[in-house]
Amino acid sequence: MIKTRFAPSPTGELHVGGARTALFSYLFAKNRAGEFLLRIEDTDRERFVEGATERIIDSLKWLGIVADNINQPIVQSKRLDLYRKAAFDLVNAGKAYICTCSKEKLAADRERQKNAGLPPRYEGHCRDAKIDLKTLADGCYTVRMKMPQSGKIIVNDLIRGKVEFDAALQDDQIILKSDGFPTYHLASVIDDFDSKITHVIRSEEWLSSTPKHLILYEMFGWPTPEFAHLSMILGHDHSKLSKRHGATSIIEYKKLGYLSEALVNFMALLGWNPKDEREIFSLTELTGEFSLDNVNKSDAIFDIEKLNYFNSERLKNLPFEKLKKLIGEFGISDPRDGELALIQRGGYKTVKEAADYIIRLRENSKYDPQLLIFKKSDKEKTLVGLQAAADKLSTIASDWTEENLQEILESVVADNNLSNGDVFWPIRVALSGEEKSPSPIELLLALGKDESIKRITKAIHKSG
Missing domain, CATH: 3.40.50.620 (HUPs)
Known part of the structure; x- marks a missing residue:
């Protein structure tokens, strides 16, 4: 039987280099129906860090790289x-x-x-x-x-x-x-x-x-x-990997809102190559395909933007229930479906970044009333657009859907001889308080009817 092992020293946190070694050892063994063991090499007593063993095990469990003896690892000091x-x-x-x-x-x-x-x-x-x-x-x-x-x-x-x-x-x-x-x-x-x-x-x-x-x-x-x-893992500038390249401990990646699936996917490609154009892999898929024949001799390059891409792609495809649980860990309680949908539209590198935006959106940040006026519009048209939108949106009984909201805003434009910039721009600013934000339809869905109308009405008063 094939047997591999991962043998970290509990002298600190588990980082990308060590985690990649664990991942490759795990994949090689499991691809061949073998065993993967964990051994704690704690014989360097001068550098031993209390609690590091437990954090290394927690990191491996979070990544899904679970040794067959994870609950009873071999400990050298014994x-x-x-x-x-x-x-x-x-x-x-x-x-x-x-x-x-x-x-x-x-x-x-x-x-x-x-x-x-x-x-x-x-x-x-x-x-x-x-x-x-x-x-x-x-x-x-x-x-x-x-x-x-x-x-x-x-x-x-x-x-x-x-x-x-x-x-x-x-x-x-x-x-x-x-x-x-x-x-x-x-x-x-x-x-x-x-x-x-x-x-x-x-x-x-x-x-x-x-x-x-x-x-x-x-x-x-x-x-x-x-x-x-x-091979070694180097920074994008081919120097020794460090925090300035975006590298940190596995636990810290979790705290920053990275998904374990994205991090595993990213680490697998630090040296291993599927020999085709595919980039997105689950742990199960990696297990089925991994071979040392496809591991490169040359140094791997750590690219934080590639990790951000993998994380963003996976974040967009998370089921609502899992996404709800994850953003709950970052201070978002009882998220609306519209808020979850806003996250899934993409544009967020991490769960934390997405959660921070929802928190900011809920707080209804202050803005300069002048920001409500589109560059090709004026104050009068802006007020007409905002008032007409508020009136029409108030008539919606239950059909607060993307299709209906889009139709209503387009009718406001047509019925009042306005441009899209006269309506869509000020509504987006009124709802988000920001110059750059998701679309007004996405914001209306995220905030819900009552809060949306409240903010549009407030914008009318600010511009009056």
């Missing part, structure tokens, strides 16, 4: 004895060693290497030393793996193909830290083997560490999983 035993098994087998080098000594080595123009690396001071563990106090040593000192290490990556590394340039990586916690390298290899992970899909930043992981698998005598390293 498996410390297992990692320690494995590390010392390697020491006893001569494949790893105890290192007592101080932080000061290592810092001095790095400074000297830097001044000499050499890459920073451990110089192997303790590699062949005979160190008796019984003479050492806890916290004053680490355990390092013995990397081969010659030859090539080949990574057969499912996205990048064959990648060669010179073993002589690889560091003797620390696998057990002085605090007794394992490093990522040891813990991830052990957990992937224990969980029977068949495919490791992760960020490109881990490609350079993969030779060490392959050697660890070899040291333990375990079969290696397949590896696939995803």
